[in-house]
Amino acid sequence: MKIAIIGATGYVGSKLLAEALDRGHQVSALVQNIDKLPSHATLTAVKANVNDEAALIAQLAGHDIVISAFSGHAAGDVYQYFVDGFTHILNSVKAAGVARFLVVGGAGSLEVAPGVQVVDTPSFPAEWKGTALGARTALELLRKESTLDWSMLSPSAHLEPGSRTGVFRLGGDQLLLDAQGESRISVEDYAVAMLNEAENAQHSRQRFTVGY
Numbered sequence: 001m002k003i004a005i006i007g008a009t010g011y012v013g014s015k016l017l018a019e020a021l022d023r024g025h026q027v028s029a030l031v032q033n034i035d036k037l038p039s040h041a042t043l044t045a046v047k048a049n050v051n052d053e054a055a056l057i058a059q060l061a062g063h064d065i066v067i068s069a070f071s072g073h074a075a076g077d078v079y080q081y082f083v084d085g086f087t088h089i090l091n092s093v094k095a096a097g098v099a100r101f102l103v104v105g106g107a108g109s110l111e112v113a114p115g116v117q118v119v120d121t122p123s124f125p126a127e128w129k130g131t132a133l134g135a136r137t138a139l140e141l142l143r144k145e146s147t148l149d150w151s152m153l154s155p156s157a158h159l160e161p162g163s164r165t166g167v168f169r170l171g172g173d174q175l176l177l178d179a180q181g182e183s184r185i186s187v188e189d190y191a192v193a194m195l196n197e198a199e200n201a202q203h204s205r206q207r208f209t210v211g212y
Helices: 013-022 053-058 076-097 126-143 188-199
Strands: 002-006 025-031 043-047 065-068 098-104 111-113 149-154 158-162 169-171 185-187 207-212
Touching: 002 043, 013 025, 025 053, 053 076, 065 076, 065 188, 065 207, 076 126, 098 188, 126 149, 149 188, 158 188, 185 188, 185 207, 188 207
Parallel strands: 002 025, 002 065, 025 043, 065 098, 098 149, 149 207, 158 185
Antiparallel strands: 169 207
16 A cells, blocks of 8 residues: 555654555655655655645645654644644645545543543643643544544553564553553554554544553
8 A cells, every 4th residue: 555654753653664664565754854764665755744734735645544643742832733733634634635544642542430531640641741632632633524534543551662563452442451450562563553454444433542
């Protein structure tokens, strides 16, 4: 497939890029700094600005799938930067006529009890709150879409570098816990789950999660 990955040099985006290339897809990597991208026969580097919708529409047109790994970590007002950028991406995907839109979500909007989300618990780290709230708003925007074929994949609470095992569980809106009561997934296995969804859509117009 022809896949466009927005934020392909980031913490999650770089693993999505590696997984997509390993599977033989043609990938356009939309990033701010193309010098950070690896050289690969099926990779096209695209210098992009998510706030420039006109340019972004042209850059996304012709792809089978867009995967957004956009985040607001580097911004001052993380929440607003995230929401504004995501809104531009969403608008551009629709205007470009891309058939499928996959989004890197956050664990913050997963439930730990009925009606109680991770981001609203007292122990949630303050430094991640802006991104978590932004991802929750992104999910709300997606759920209002009447025509777009989207999926959002939320990781477990701990998303850390590790091994690519290909062995994990999928869930819905509830935080997954392993046998030790921990919520975790490696970034590598997160990428496997996302590319599995890209190749074989199982969660159309849904948010889902992955964990051990």
